[in-house]
Amino acid sequence: MAKKRKLSKIGLQLYTVRRELEKDFEGTLAKVAALGFSEVEFAGYFNRTPQQVKSILAKHNLAAPSVHVLPAVLRSSLQQTIDAAKTIGHQYVVCAYLLPEERKTLDDYKRLVDLFNDAGTLPARSRQRHGCHAETLLHRSRARHDKFQRDFCRL
Numbered sequence: 001m002a003k004k005r006k007l008s009k010i011g012l013q014l015y016t017v018r019r020e021l022e023k024d025f026e027g028t029l030a031k032v033a034a035l036g037f038s039e040v041e042f043a044g045y046f047n048r049t050p051q052q053v054k055s056i057l058a059k060h061n062l063a064a065p066s067v068h069v070l071p072a073v074l075r076s077s078l079q080q081t082i083d084a085a086k087t088i089g090h091q092y093v094v095c096a097y098l099l100p101e102e103r104k105t106l107d108d109y110k111r112l113v114d115l116f117n118d119a120g121t122l123p124a125r126s127r128q129r130h131g132c133h134a135e136t137l138l139h140r141s142r143a144r145h146d147k148f149q150r151d152f153c154r155l
Helices: 014-023 025-034 050-059 071-088 106-125 142-154
Strands: 011-013 039-042 063-069 092-095 129-132
Touching: 011 014, 014 025, 014 039, 025 050, 050 063, 050 071, 063 071, 071 092, 071 106
Parallel strands: 011 039, 039 063, 063 092, 092 129
Antiparallel strands: none
């Protein structure tokens, strides 16, 4: 019989409790920690400063290795986003979703690649990584997805 492995860390994507965070930010994080989660992934800080977020996480013995952002945030406040991520302790800054109007054509994707490449230069200097979720493409047909992958990889 194979030896069972126990997870050393288990995290929660906080987007799933965004309404609760909006109402009671610290209380929600306390409940998340009480449920046994040790890591969380943010999708907004609900008007808290990075230092406040860091302090609340420490108080409840939580780590936040990643954060979700939208391309608009990268365009409008890239350096602030990177600085906040560094303060809070995020290792990953992940583009959570590409809005439909941002991904209609191959040129749209090329512009997004340029944005992500620009964004990727700053985290590299602060030992962070940048990524993008693939869920945006999952609703497409397999053939269209494969064509996108081929085209995207040539950029």
